[in-house]
Amino acid sequence: MSDTTEGYALPVDLVPTPTREYNLVSAHEGAIRQTFRPAITFSATDISDLTTEAPQALPLPLPLPKPLPLPFDFSSRMLVFKQDPTVTEIGVRKVLVRGLTTTGPRNSRIQLQGVAPVAPNSMNDFIQSPGTEGFDAVHTFAVVQQTLVMAQRAAGATIKWQWNSTTNTDPINVSPRAGITMNAFYSRNEKALKFFQFAKPGAPAPAPMIFTCRSLDIVAHETGHAILDSLKPGWIGASSNPQTGALHEAFGDLTAIFLALSQLDQAEALIVLTKGNLHNKNFLSSMAEEFGPALGRDNGLRNADNDKKMSEVSSEVHDLSQVFTGGIYDVLADMFAHDRNLSKEDEALTLVQTGRYLYSLLLRGIQGAPAANATFANVVNQMLTITAADGKPVEYRNFLRNHFTVRQVVVSPTPLTQDFKGKAELMAVNHPHLTVQASGLQDRSRCCGTMRLREYQTDESMFEEELKMLRKGIGGTSK
Ligand SMILES: [Zn+2]
16 A cells, blocks of 8 residues: 555556546547448338338337336445455445535535545546545545445434534535544534544654545544434533443444445455354454554454453443443344355345344434433343344344343343343443443543544533532623
């Protein structure tokens, strides 16, 4: 991977469309050919043969069947990194982004900032060379858009940004080159997703630059924060119990995993790599280490395939989030093993479908959880109820109950060998991280830039003492 902005030549199979110049020349040559094409003349015999030998047309049925109208095609092809560019199994791929996309790229929900606008070619496609600023702009736009589309399909509804209302339809501002620092974050105040770049730590000078926007994981993770902040605006502040913050961080990591799983070619690559055992070490659960520091992690970004229990983690929010992320990953592995039927269906297709269902279940479970101070147990109980209402097999509920019981999130009143029956809520195991911390704020020291952002570290209630004094003050408008 080049770390310069000059880029490198695209492989032939990734240059999908004729250029504007090609179209112009082609049209011109066509016009010239037409000029010289001889006219075809028919003799009287020819015409007679045609009329006598032509098959008789059947009478048209009335009324005429109406063809299905096709919508005007506003779609654009774009190139993105499938995974971050340091993972060698998966490289650059083409994606089709539906809907109207204009120069930027920009659509009604997403606009780019701080980079030169990229214009579409004559086919309305955005094809840039990897390693360039233009490629990064298109890639970042496409991944944010894919993440939003995935969440909207899972929720079965359009998902607003946190600031949107009936009178505010402002898009989110996405900066793929936000500056030089080891960070990436979502900011509600700035209505923005910001991706920074930094020199590779420990590399001999001149150290190559690591661009956080090039990591599908980081872009999906931060977009996950933006989506969750819209669904649950009361969850992002640091003054609630640590599990609420951990749900935010876990949702970011799980969004990245489910986005990868939503793509059939990635699911196929994963099946081949792991021989169908999702607990084999793979790019889905562990990621390139060099991107880790950008999210404040000392190892790779994904640590989903872990065995951490509540008694083994601290109250630090990222540490805590691994229990929830790991539990959902275990449920994914079990659901996939349950759903797989090799005699009926290709397992990569099964994996895509299982992932899609579990992501939808997670999103709806979050929607049903309390607006403030939510706990892991709240979300797990919602998921248990929803999957029963969906008419899914009891095994799905067994997987949820068993993994979150083993991880000491909930207590099961019945043995784990018995089926989960009834609608009883599972009680949460009483942990110190179920209550607001003595300091009043969560410990987010190992979280990503979003969770460490100053705007989420305060709460209006923290100003209450000062506001009391203000109300007793003099001056102002007396009323
Ligand atoms: Zn995060």
